[in-house]
Amino acid sequence: ETGVTQTPRHLVMGMTNKKSLKCEQHLGHNAMYWYKQSAKKPLELMFVYSLEERVENNSVPSRFSPECPNSSHLFLHLHTLQPEDSALYLCASSQVHGGAAGEQFFGPGTRLTVL
Amino acid sequence: ELKVEQNPLFLSMQEGKNYTIYCNYSTTSDRLYWYRQDPGKSLESLFVLLSNGAVKQEGRLMASLDTKARLSTLHITAAVHDLSATYFCAVPYYNNNDMRFGAGTRLTVKP
Numbered sequence: 241e242t243g244v245t246q247t248p249r250h251l252v253m254g255m256t257n258k259k260s261l262k263c264e265q266h267l268g269h270n271a272m273y274w275y276k277q278s279a280k281k282p283l284e285l286m287f288v289y290s291l292e293e294r295v296e297n298n299s300v301p302s303r304f305s306p307e308c309p310n311s312s313h314l315f316l317h318l319h320t321l322q323p324e325d326s327a328l329y330l331c332a333s334s335q336v337h338g339g340a341a342g343e344q345f346f347g348p349g350t351r352l353t354v355l
Numbered sequence: 356e357l358k359v360e361q362n363p364l365f366l367s368m369q370e371g372k373n374y375t376i377y378c379n380y381s382t383t384s385d386r387l388y389w390y391r392q393d394p395g396k397s398l399e400s401l402f403v404l405l406s407n408g409a410v411k412q413e414g415r416l417m418a419s420l421d422t423k424a425r426l427s428t429l430h431i432t433a434a435v436h437d438l439s440a441t442y443f444c445a446v447p448y449y450n451n452n453d454m455r456f457g458a459g460t461r462l463t464v465k466p
Contacts, residue, residue, distance in 0.1 A: 271452055282458040283443070290452040330397060339450040343388055346398045 242266055246331050246347035253321065254355050261316040261350050263331030271341060272314040274306060275330040277349075283330075289314060290336050321354045328352075357382045357448045361457035368434050369465055376429040376460045378444035387420050387427045388454070390443045398443065402429075434464045 244265045253259050265272060274286040288296040289308040297306075303325075305317040314331055328351055332344040358381040368374050378387065386405045390398040402411045404420035404427060411418050415438065417430045427444055441459045448455050 273453065283456045285453060285455075288451070288453045295452045328395075332398075334454070336452045339452055340447045341452055341454045342447075343400060343403050344445070344454055345400065346390075349397045351395075 244331060244333055244345050244347035246329075246350050248350060249348060250351045250353075252353045252355065253318070255321060255323075257321075258317070258319040260318065261329055261331075261352075263314040263316075263347055265312055265314075265331075265333035265345070265347075267333055267345060269333040269335050269345075270311055271334050271336040272308060272311075273332040273334075273344065274314065274316050275332065276327045277330060278327040287316075318352075321352075323354050326352055326354045357384075357446060357455045359444060359446050359455045359457040361442075361444055361460050363460060364458055365461050365463075367463045367465060368431075370435055371433050373433065374431050376431070376442060376462075378427040378429070378457055380425050380444075380446045380455075382425075382449075383422070384425070384446045384449070385422055386447060388445045389418050389427070389429055390445065390456075392441045392443065392459070394440075401442070429460075431462070434462075436464050436466065438462060439464045 271290040276284045286300045287306040307315040328349045330349045331347040334344045335342045360379045389402040392398045402418040407422040409420045415432045420427045441461045443459045445454045445456045
């Protein structure tokens with residue numbers, strides 16, 4: 241595998257389900273990101289992990305819970321989601337130097353539908 | 356806080372025409388990135404601009420960066436249908452370890 245991979249690519253879940261999104265980067269980067277992209281809305285940064293520590297969470301609802309066990313893996317745990325959470329969830333990685341992010345490389349995304 | 360503004364947000368152009376997309380940002384940065392997104396797909400990197408006056412070209416697209424004016428442009432020459440996509444500019448948010456993206460310019464090239 242090369243670059244940034246995400247699984248699953250598509251997910252349909254009910255509002256009472258619990259599921260997790262997985263992201264893996266094979267680029268040796270030290271920072272990973274979760275973004276949400278809804279139809280007709282700008283790209284929304286959800287979480288930033290740099291050196292495996294969460295740096296920013298942008299006031300994301302607690303029904304989204306990130307986990308970064310090491311520099312190559314990032315998870316987004318989902319529970320009791322709402323229909324408005326349906327979106328494309330993108331994972332990205334980059335190399336951070338001195339607090340500045342370098343070029344971000346994106347995974348293919350997970351298309352989430354909440355019924 | 357860093358703000359990144361793109362214009363136009365929507366652009367419909369005919370094949371063969373030229374046009375420019377603009378990206379303004381609000382705080383000092385010496386670098387800027389352009390990405391392309393096809394419908395239903397992820398973002399792919401187009402250009403990395405790492406200094407004032409940087410110019411990069413690939414095919415019918417040319418990007419430039421003026422760090423003093425806090426402005427980048429993406430120029431399209433003799434557009435073709437295959438260029439139809441959404442284009443994003445992004446600027447590093449220093450000390451925040453992340454990148455701020457513009458809202459995107461949805462380009463449609465019509466025959």
